[in-house]
Amino acid sequence: MQYSEAKERYIEAWGSLGSSWGVNRTMAQIHALLMIATEPLTTENIMEELKISRGNANMNLRALLDWGLAKKVLKPGERKEYFVTDKDPMVLATQVAKERKKRELDPIIKLLEEVSTVQGGNEEAKEFRKVTADLKGFAKQADSVLNTFIQSNANWFFKILGKLTR
Amino acid sequence: MQYSEAKERYIEAWGSLGSSWGVNRTMAQIHALLMIATEPLTTENIMEELKISRGNANMNLRALLDWGLAKKVLKPGERKEYFVTDKDPMVLATQVAKERKKRELDPIIKLLEEVSTVQGGNEEAKEFRKVTADLKGFAKQADSVLNTFIQSNANWFFKILGKLTR
DNA sequence: TATAATTTTCAATAATATTTGAAAGTTATG
DNA sequence: CATAACTTTCAAATATTATTGAAAATTATA
Structure with missing residues (x-):
């Protein structure tokens, strides 16, 4: 080509x-x-x-x-x-992860914190609390993983792969 | 509320x-x-x-x-x-990962395979080969991680966190 | 098979996002 | 300080994407 x-x-x-x-x-x-x-x-x-x-x-x-x-x-x-621009793909990935965490994940966690306190004992309110609490828990796990990723070095992927497949 | x-x-x-x-x-x-x-x-x-x-x-x-x-x-x-819909956030994440891998990651890997074979000995062609090869390598790592994620169970995040912070 | 219930399609319209280009703004230099 | 070099802004124009709604298609039932 x-x-x-x-x-x-x-x-x-x-x-x-x-x-x-x-x-x-x-x-x-x-x-x-x-x-x-x-x-x-x-x-x-x-x-x-x-x-x-x-x-x-x-x-x-x-x-x-x-x-x-x-x-x-x-x-x-x-x-x-x-x-x-930095030519290392890992630097690119890290920057994108950092920005998107800030712009998207942090706000949704904040919102879920708020709405999951909804009052009421009817079925709908109960289900709502459960679902939003689950999502919040999940989002926080994702947040942890992203933080680890952002702070860690360029061998992150290799490390995870190694550990997971051990 | x-x-x-x-x-x-x-x-x-x-x-x-x-x-x-x-x-x-x-x-x-x-x-x-x-x-x-x-x-x-x-x-x-x-x-x-x-x-x-x-x-x-x-x-x-x-x-x-x-x-x-x-x-x-x-x-x-x-x-x-x-x-x-399935109410488990992990199922949601898995499905989204699967679809996006198929729709976005797989095609870009394919493209990088092609363009990184570019001919020419001038500086620009050399740089192009290097950058696209690096991106391809990175994309393949991402692909591996996603495949692991898609195939694995709901404790993925916990496992990684545990292993990484050990 | 005719009718009614329901889903799907798609051309027209509306909403949103991006791009242009020229004017205004800024900054360095003689 | 005047000019030129360069950057930024933003209202208007364009392009893209999403939505509507009514007609067509499909499917179950009598």
């Missing part, structure tokens, strides 16, 4: 995969581009490569910075901002 | 959480409703509770069936279809 074709397919696939790790298509594509770049890219580079507007490029770059998935680098003597 | 308020907040939260596990809002809300229901629900029950159209209810119920997150039950002597 030719480089240009491979690159195109990879960027497109990464973009549509984006929604599965909670970011929009363009944001994921910019990330994909940074992953395979051999040196830091400017907003203009990204606009050209992905054929998107300046505003779009800017907004999604800021979102990537916000997620901790890209950072600015400065070149001495230049005013332009350059962007890079 | 009153039951009606708790229920409303829980359903709404579950709905907006939906996108984080890859399903749309209404689908997640129907699932939420089935989770706290004390008995099987009909399409009409769901239309009323969520104030949605018949077509919408039908489409999303079918999607839930497709994901293995709901199933039909028949009541003897009745023509209407009733729906239930």
